Amino acid sequence: MIKLYFCDLYPGFNQERNFFTSCFRCLFGTVKISSDPDEADLIIASIFGDSHKDVITNYRPKTILWLGENIRPNIYNPRYSLTCDFYDYSSTNTRLPLWFLEIDWFNDGAGLFSLESIYNTCVRPGTFSSSCVSSKEFCITIFNNTEGMRMSALSTLMTLRPVSRYGKPFGNWFPTTASYGEKLKRMSNYAFNLCPENSFSPGYYTEKALHSKMAHCVPIYMADPYFKNDFRPQALLNLYDYHSSSKLAEDVEYYFSNKSALAELLNQPLFSSMPSVKSFLYSLYRTSINILSR
Numbered sequence: 001m002i003k004l005y006f007c008d009l010y011p012g013f014n015q016e017r018n019f020f021t022s023c024f025r026c027l028f029g030t031v032k033i034s035s036d037p038d039e040a041d042l043i044i045a046s047i048f049g050d051s052h053k054d055v056i057t058n059y060r061p062k063t064i065l066w067l068g069e070n071i072r073p074n075i076y077n078p079r080y081s082l083t084c085d086f087y088d089y090s091s092t093n094t095r096l097p098l099w100f101l102e103i104d105w106f107n108d109g110a111g112l113f114s115l116e117s118i119y120n121t122c123v124r125p126g127t128f129s130s131s132c133v134s135s136k137e138f139c140i141t142i143f144n145n146t147e148g149m150r151m152s153a154l155s156t157l158m159t160l161r162p163v164s165r166y167g168k169p170f171g172n173w174f175p176t177t178a179s180y181g182e183k184l185k186r187m188s189n190y191a192f193n194l195c196p197e198n199s200f201s202p203g204y205y206t207e208k209a210l211h212s213k214m215a216h217c218v219p220i221y222m223a224d225p226y227f228k229n230d231f232r233p234q235a236l237l238n239l240y241d242y243h244s245s246s247k248l249a250e251d252v253e254y255y256f257s258n259k260s261a262l263a264e265l266l267n268q269p270l271f272s273s274m275p276s277v278k279s280f281l282y283s284l285y286r287t288s289i290n291i292l293s294r
Helices: 017-027 052-058 097-100 117-124 148-158 180-187 208-214 226-229 244-256 259-267 278-292
Strands: 001-006 032-033 042-045 064-065 079-082 093-095 135-141 164-166 190-194 220-221
Touching: 001 017, 001 052, 017 032, 017 278, 042 052, 042 278, 052 259, 079 148, 097 208, 117 148, 135 148, 135 180, 148 190, 148 244, 180 208, 190 208, 190 244, 208 220, 220 259, 244 259
Parallel strands: 001 032, 001 042, 042 064, 064 079, 079 093, 135 164, 135 190, 190 220
Antiparallel strands: none
């Protein structure tokens, strides 16, 4: 048995059913959630609250800091961290891209998508035909943060056709985190989903491209060239590759007007092979053993 204490995880975090608890159950069998950091064997801390700095300082030897956003761990000085970074910070950081938490790795309901659905939709080539995509509307975008590249791309797309816009800037936000099913259902009606990341850094790839593919629409994404370590470039349109808005408009118009080409793009798998949690589990186990045997 291992006793876990969670500190400042995201709002709505379920301590019993989540990616981290599932991983520790896989590694150690029984997991007990502790309400006291003194009694815990290991602490998972994040930054969605006011307690993490004190916890990292006072319990540093047994704390693992998880950063789901594009933030470097060294500003918090943790002993161990889980981040999107490819860099391992002298073997103290394990990479955990945010999209990883969307998958139900252990078939226990802790993730949004089953392994079977990931394989069928994102690993195996699709079966769309031109007739299948002929009824799709043009483009949807869902966001709260008016990041510059996102707004620029939106302006370009709206020169072609109206874009369905959801989010606080448009006064029609709906709770996507509380109802991912509703989000995916809306996205599935469209050929494209404009979904650049809020910020830009190697390794920082969230759920946006994955949600698009699972909803059967083409992600208009933005990420650095290293994103090919996670996703196939052929499965999306990457704003990073476009040096002019006119070229982006030209390509989007081509695919939307040419239904056979759109179907071929939609059929491109997001992953080159089936994702696996094994490497992450190995690193987490090694870190945990270092903590437990301190």
